[in-house]
Amino acid sequence: MSVPKTGISRRDFIRIVGGVAAVLSFPSVLFQGCRALERARKRTSLIWLQGQSCSGCSISLLNAGYPDIITLLVADISLDFHQTLSWGTGEVILEVIKKRLEDRKRDFILVVEGSIPTASEQYCTLGETNGLAKGIRQWVVELGAAANAVVAAGTCAAYGGIPAARWKGEGAGPTGATSVAKILPKRKVVCVPGCPPHPDWMIGTLAHCILKGAPKLDEYNRPKLYFGKTVHDRCEWLKDYKKEKFALRWGDKGCLYKLGCLGMDSNCDIPVRKWLRGANSCTGCGSGCIGCTEPVFPDMGKRGIYEHRQA
Numbered sequence: 001m002s003v004p005k006t007g008i009s010r011r012d013f014i015r016i017v018g019g020v021a022a023v024l025s026f027p028s029v030l031f032q033g034c035r036a037l038e039r040a041r042k043r044t045s046l047i048w049l050q051g052q053s054c055s056g057c058s059i060s061l062l063n064a065g066y067p068d069i070i071t072l073l074v075a076d077i078s079l080d081f082h083q084t085l086s087w088g089t090g091e092v093i094l095e096v097i098k099k100r101l102e103d104r105k106r107d108f109i110l111v112v113e114g115s116i117p118t119a120s121e122q123y124c125t126l127g128e129t130n131g132l133a134k135g136i137r138q139w140v141v142e143l144g145a146a147a148n149a150v151v152a153a154g155t156c157a158a159y160g161g162i163p164a165a166r167w168k169g170e171g172a173g174p175t176g177a178t179s180v181a182k183i184l185p186k187r188k189v190v191c192v193p194g195c196p197p198h199p200d201w202m203i204g205t206l207a208h209c210i211l212k213g214a215p216k217l218d219e220y221n222r223p224k225l226y227f228g229k230t231v232h233d234r235c236e237w238l239k240d241y242k243k244e245k246f247a248l249r250w251g252d253k254g255c256l257y258k259l260g261c262l263g264m265d266s267n268c269d270i271p272v273r274k275w276l277r278g279a280n281s282c283t284g285c286g287s288g289c290i291g292c293t294e295p296v297f298p299d300m301g302k303r304g305i306y307e308h309r310q311a
């Protein structure tokens with residue numbers, strides 16, 4: 001594969017970090033984003049671990065439209081380790097992360113996708129130590145202590161997500177799945193939730209961490225740039241909601257509240273950012289918001305999906 005000559009354009013960069021409004025909160029570095037990232041990649045690398053994940057967060061990242069993800073990974077960010085995207089295998093690729101642990105002078109950002117099992121190290125392993133499979137929890141503890149920044153990619157890493165859902169509605173799941181923050185209680189973990197997270201959220205957050213440090217976060221440690229307002233605040237159907245024009249069957253026009261939309265207490269900018277290069281949003285396509293960016297997702301007992309339930 002040939003290495004692209006150019007990195008992120010200024011226009012792409014502004015769009016990813018949140019649009020024109022974000023320019024005000026993402027100071028001068030925004031206007032030199034390309035060059036700054038070019039310089040930063042020489043000293044900052046990315047280690048991307050996958051715990052209990054379906055790989056959907058990585059697939060979503062590969063759908064990045066602005067800029068093309070290959071351009072970003074090759075020309076602007078040094079993605080040195082990824083369990084499914086790295087070209088090397090076995091001991092050869094494991095050497096990359098072992099070196100990060102040994103070489104403390106080299107900066108790196110740890111990204112974790114998927115939740116972390118705590119009931120047994122053997123539920124999710126990566127490589128071996130002294131002939132024994134090494135649990136992903138151990139890797140997160142070791143790399144998390146050495147990294148410049150720790151980013152949880154997706155709701156499973158951020159809050160436990162689907163692997164941590166209550167077992168048949170009765171209690172904890174069998175793997176003891178938990179969030180990265182619970183494994184690293186002394187570190188500030190930047191959470192980019194979503195099932196999956198939008199690629200712009202991931203790229204914008206990583207760019208911010210590389211160039212300016214952690215972005216401003218909300219009470220659930222999510223970047224305010226992307227999660228500062230509710231879905232309802234910016235929904236395509238807000239006018240219909242105010243006029244009490246509700247969809248009562250799937251496919252009807254109108255606000256989806258009566259079909260169980262959770263947009264009022266879920267935060268993200270998808271109604272304005274939209275998925276797949278602006279094709280559509282969760283609410284715009286008529287399916288409603290299932291609250292995938294919230295810490296309680298997908299706890300059926302508390303909020304429900306397609307059905308409003310009492311806490």
Ligand code: SF4
Pocket residue numbers: 231232233235236237238241254255256257261262263264283288289
């Ligand atoms: S569809 Fe959902 S987010 Fe949109 S206005 Fe209705 S309740 Fe709010």
Ligand code: SF4
Pocket residue numbers: 194195231263266267268269270271282283288289290291292293294
């Ligand atoms: S609109 Fe709702 S379901 Fe869609 S990404 Fe945002 S929080 Fe998740």
